[in-house]
Amino acid sequence: MNQDKLKEQVAHEAVNDIQDNMIVGLGTGSTMYYAIQRLGERVKDGLNIKGIPTSEQTAKWAQQYGIPLTDFSEVSHLDIVIDGADEIDGNFQLIKGGGGALLREKIVANATDQFIVIVDESKYVKTLGKFKLPVEVIPFGWEVAAREIEALGCEATLRVGKDGTFLSDNGHYILDCDFKEIHNPEKLNQDLISIIGVVETGLFINMVQKVLISYSNPEKIIALNN
Numbered sequence: 001m002n003q004d005k006l007k008e009q010v011a012h013e014a015v016n017d018i019q020d021n022m023i024v025g026l027g028t029g030s031t032m033y034y035a036i037q038r039l040g041e042r043v044k045d046g047l048n049i050k051g052i053p054t055s056e057q058t059a060k061w062a063q064q065y066g067i068p069l070t071d072f073s074e075v076s077h078l079d080i081v082i083d084g085a086d087e088i089d090g091n092f093q094l095i096k097g098g099g100g101a102l103l104r105e106k107i108v109a110n111a112t113d114q115f116i117v118i119v120d121e122s123k124y125v126k127t128l129g130k131f132k133l134p135v136e137v138i139p140f141g142w143e144v145a146a147r148e149i150e151a152l153g154c155e156a157t158l159r160v161g162k163d164g165t166f167l168s169d170n171g172h173y174i175l176d177c178d179f180k181e182i183h184n185p186e187k188l189n190q191d192l193i194s195i196i197g198v199v200e201t202g203l204f205i206n207m208v209q210k211v212l213i214s215y216s217n218p219e220k221i222i223a224l225n226n
């Protein structure tokens with residue numbers, strides 16, 4: 001089974017957890033696309049929910065599929081948040097931000113006690129770090145922040161989009177940081193966040209309640225509860 005099919009299956013499984021009257025955090029990325037599509041079908045069939053999107057792209061998809069949206073001016077707690085990830089390890093620690101939405105994703109995930117992560121088998125790793133860690137930084141003086149980040153033991157590359165330097169939905173830059181292997185994600189997160197100019201990191205530490213992983217051979221979805 002190809003990776004897209006695995007993403008679709010795990011996304012559909014997660015949407016089964018959504019019930020009437022919930023406020024739902026909607027993550028970002030290609031796995032979430034399938035979840036939004038499926039959730040839109042359930043809304044069409046009468047499910048009454050409101051979503052909070054973690055990116056402009058997710059907001060567009062949600063509107064396209066008829067999912068009513070709300071925001072933090074109306075809501076302070078979310079009943080459930082569903083999101084993809086770039087890597088997850090056996091301690092439920094994550095790397096996110098491949099799509100550049102890590103800041104809003106972390107704000108939304110922090111507002112629930114039901115943060116559900118949906119991944120295909122390729123994302124479940126022994127040690128984090130093969131995927132370059134996204135770190136969101138203020139554009140002014142980003143070079144200084146990058147040098148301090150590199151002093152922690154990585155190569156930091158400024159992310160480029162199709163129109164030049166990539167800008168997050170918040171108007172910030174993203175540095176993709178190649179640490180190769182991250183053995184103490186909690187400490188690294190602390191070290192990074194203490195650098196002036198760093199807005200947020202793609203390390204999601206001790207935030208996940210449940211992960212759903214789709215496998216192809218044999219075909220199955222495994223739920224791991226934290």
Ligand SMILES: O=C(CO)[C@H](O)[C@H](O)COP(=O)(O)O
Pocket residue numbers: 027028029030031032083084085086095096097098099100101102105
């Ligand atoms: O963190 C993210 C976006 O900022 C995504 O959840 C992550 O990049 C996974 O994306 P995909 O489902 O497309 O593989």
